[in-house]
Amino acid sequence: MAKIYSASTTAPVNIATLKYWGKRDTKLNLPTNSSISVTLSQDDLRTHTTASASESFTRDILWLNGTEESVTGARTTACLAELRALRKKLEDSNSSLPPLSSYKLHIVSENNFPTAAGLASSAAGFAALIRAIADLYELPQSEEELSRIARQGSGSACRSLYGGYVAWEMGNKEDGSDSRAVQIATEAQWPDMRAAILVVSAKKKETSSTTGMQTTAKTSPLFKYRVEVVVPERFKQMSKAIEKKDFEVFADLTMADSNQFHAVCLDSSPPVFYMNDVSRNVISLVEKLNSLAGRIVAAYTFDAGPNAVLYYLERDESVVLGLLKAALPDLEGWQKKPAVIASVPEGISSEMYDSLKEGV
Numbered sequence: 489m490a491k492i493y494s495a496s497t498t499a500p501v502n503i504a505t506l507k508y509w510g511k512r513d514t515k516l517n518l519p520t521n522s523s524i525s526v527t528l529s530q531d532d533l534r535t536h537t538t539a540s541a542s543e544s545f546t547r548d549i550l551w552l553n554g555t556e557e558s559v560t561g562a563r564t565t566a567c568l569a570e571l572r573a574l575r576k577k578l579e580d581s582n583s584s585l586p587p588l589s590s591y592k593l594h595i596v597s598e599n600n601f602p603t604a605a606g607l608a609s610s611a612a613g614f615a616a617l618i619r620a621i622a623d624l625y626e627l628p629q630s631e632e633e634l635s636r637i638a639r640q641g642s643g644s645a646c647r648s649l650y651g652g653y654v655a656w657e658m659g660n661k662e663d664g665s666d667s668r669a670v671q672i673a674t675e676a677q678w679p680d681m682r683a684a685i686l687v688v689s690a691k692k693k694e695t696s697s698t699t700g701m702q703t704t705a706k707t708s709p710l711f712k713y714r715v716e717v718v719v720p721e722r723f724k725q726m727s728k729a730i731e732k733k734d735f736e737v738f739a740d741l742t743m744a745d746s747n748q749f750h751a752v753c754l755d756s757s758p759p760v761f762y763m764n765d766v767s768r769n770v771i772s773l774v775e776k777l778n779s780l781a782g783r784i785v786a787a788y789t790f791d792a793g794p795n796a797v798l799y800y801l802e803r804d805e806s807v808v809l810g811l812l813k814a815a816l817p818d819l820e821g822w823q824k825k826p827a828v829i830a831s832v833p834e835g836i837s838s839e840m841y842d843s844l845k846e847g848v
């Protein structure tokens with residue numbers, strides 16, 4: 489029996505606060521704008537992947553949540569080819585290394601959350617795939633270098649190689665060599681930041697991100713304004729807000745960018761819809777909470793699906809989650825534990841609080 493070499497890893501989901509939406513090169517997966525995200529903690533949403541290589545394997549196989557998936561798609565092929573080429577280089581410079589680059593791979597991947605429901609499963613999936621194979625191959629490449637490979641699997645995946653606050657700098661080179669992710673701040677640098685995921689629907693989304701963003705880039709007149717004027721400015725402001733731990737600015741930009749992303753989706757032909765009535769209720773509830781409190785207590789953001797992610801500071805956790813749970817008791821799942829008891833937000837009278845709950 490030939491020896492089996494293997495390595496396992498996990499990669500967390502990241503949720504963009506400044507959205508990537510649009511490609512300037514579909515083959516290399518180069519974006520039309522830079523983006524920023526927050527990587528969620530590993531206890532929340534993550535992909536666990538084991539990569540194995542052996543002389544006895546006869547073909548590359550990938551199992552995702554127990555089902556065999558294609559490994560012949562252009563994106564997976566591009567990632568595997570790059571990783572094998574890096575391993576080959578190592579083997580060429582050190583003849584004592586086993587020739588793993590010539591062995592077929594078996595990859596087993598499991599998500600602990602619904603796949604393709606707009607919860608950034610491809611981000612965690614490709615990041616875990618790249619990290620697991622890089623570990624198996626004992627590659628010396630940095631996160632930044634691996635992020636260029638992960639980007640070719642799924643754009644948002646390049647940001648999941650880091651924890652904390654991450655920027656994907658779009659770059660401007662044609663070969664994509666400067667389009668990679670960098671860390672803006674670690675999770676520990678902003679210890680009181682919290683994120684909650686509100687699972688509005690675990691169904692698979694109707695329009696994939698890839699298809700949706702192509703439609704927007706081709707047909708939306710607002711899109712050009714967004715990528716040329718709005719995002720470059722927001723990118724600077726949001727990076728600074730993260731560095732300064734300025735929650736108000738960070739939260740304000742996060743909501744504005746989620747709304748503009750869904751606006752360009754609606755401005756596409758045919759229009760692309762990702763949010764539903766529950767998503768819109770979450771928006772109006774958070775907007776009312778912030779306006780009644782006279783400060784930004786929480787920020788919402790929605791990716792290519794109806795599920796909401798809220799950002800808030802630890803001191804407001806009971807207010808935010810309590811209010812949402814009271815106002816929207818039918819939400820399918822609460823990722824955030826423990827269950828939270830509603831309490832009255834500072835600056836809001838109990839009458840106002842009651843009317844806020846009833847108004848949704």
Ligand code: DP6
Nearest residue numbers: 504507508642643644697698791792
């Ligand atoms: C709305 O990274 O899934 O979540 O590169 O085609 O795989 P591909 O797209 P993907 O798009 C993510 C879109 C988004 C915004 C974001 O994560 O920045």
